[in-house]
Amino acid sequence: MSRPQAESKRAVLRGWLALIGSFAILTGLGGVYAWSAFVPALRAYHLFTTAQTQIVFGTVIAVFTLAMVGAGRLLKWWGPRFVSLAGGLLFACGYWLASQSGGGFAGVWAGIGLLSGAGIGFGYVSAIASAVQWFPHRKGLAVGVVVAGFGGGAIVLSQWVEPLLAARMPVPDIFRLIAIYYGAAMCLASMILFRPPAGPTGEAAQTPGVKALMRDPFFRRLVAGMFCGTFAGLLVIGNLKPIGLDGHLSASVASLAISFLAAGNLAGRVVWGWISDRLGYRAIPLSLLVLAGSVAALIPARYNGSAFAAIAMLVGFGFGSCFVLYAAQVAARYGPPLLPNVYPLVFLAYGFSGICGPAIGGWLFDLTSSYEMAILTSAGVVAAGVGLVWPWREGWAENALCGAKAFAGRSEQCRR
Secondary structure, three states: OOHHHHHHHHHHHHHHHHHHHHHHHHHHHHHHHHHHHOHHHHHHHOOOOHHHHHHHHHHHHHHHHHHHHHHHHHHHHHHHHHHHHHHHHHHHHHHHHHHOOOOOHHHHHHHHHHHHHHHHHHHHHHHHHHHHHHOHHHHHHHHHHHHHHHHHHHHHHHHHHHHHHHOOOOHHHHHHHHHHHHHHHHHHHHHHOOOOOOOOOOHHHOOOOHHHHHOOHHHHHHHHHHHHHHHHHHHHHHHHHHHHHHOOOOHHHHHHHHHHHHHHHHHHHHHHHHHHHHHHHHHHHHHHHHHHHHHHOHHHHOOOHHHHHHHHHHHHHHHHHHHOHHHHHHHHHHOHHHHHHHHHHHHHHHHHHHHHHHHHHHHHHHHHOOOHHHHHHHHHHHHHHHHHHOOHHHOHHHHHHHHHHHHOOOOOHHHO
16 A cells, blocks of 8 residues: 555544544533533522523533634644643533532532533534534535534433432532543543644635624624524523423423433434535525424423423424534635634624523523513524525525525535
8 A cells, every 4th residue: 555545544534533532522512401400409409590590501601602712723733632632621620610519509600600611612613623624525514413412412411310310419419420421531532633634824714803704794694693593592401491390291201301402403413414515504594494483382382291392302403503504604605724713703692692591581480480481582583583694685586496406406506
């Protein structure tokens, strides 16, 4: 075998190993979406208010997105292996600090909200950048596969902790187990995140300034769509189990809906990645329409266990699109090498929705003693997002026809 052939095979192997490692890391970090499993125990045994439980969750999301901005810049010097390793250590330290808090709000907020939130940001941007840069010609599907781990992580964690919660294991003790096992697994997985091949150099690889990006209507549409979609998704995720209890479902059925939502989230990330490679930007308004309808359907569904689980899965399916479509469009517009610098700026909208969505949901429940107003608010926000992201200049009919052609594989031009 010639030297070029050996190097080519080695590069292919490294690419697949990086994809596997990225998937494993995001599976661990995705346990954050099982947060609502802890909400009833924190309220019952540690006297958290509903709003306080959602402040912790919202802080995780906000810090996560802010940390991505710095981590994206560090990738240039450190590479994905050491950035993701730092993320795993921060994540583990955060849950360890929360386990030593005795269930006090300040310790849980500082540990999980601040430290583990920063760890998620470091690990997430490393995994996304690796997927896009190792597989530039299938970036939608590659990102979808990797972030499917983030969606499926809630299934893994919720199925693990629900029996512990049912046996009345103290929440701080569960946090300590997460710190040990999840931290170790993510640090090991980071060892196979190899540095991706070098991208283009020169003017084409220069990162646009923030002012230049803000003047770009395409960038603004991505930010608006990311905010509206994740606002609704995070409001539901942060309150899903209590929403089921509000509809007089049993605790076991309401908890099962978390796994169904996570399953939909996992499947949606892969499916929307495939759709993205066929429809391009037009997949974004379509995904928001799916999410708006499924969120609104939670109102009647919360009184029936089977319907609640099915609609929760649809919500997860629509929500999962937010973490595939926008990354793929950033890579398509600005180039894969610039994704670690540009995508975190779009992702800041997710952090802002993390502050607003879950906390507003908890506040509306505390105000009305029902989740109906919270659900209607989230559905309204994501429905408004459809109008904000739609490419109006091309017209409704033209976009619909072009999208149908692209989905059928009959028009390459319509995939833009």
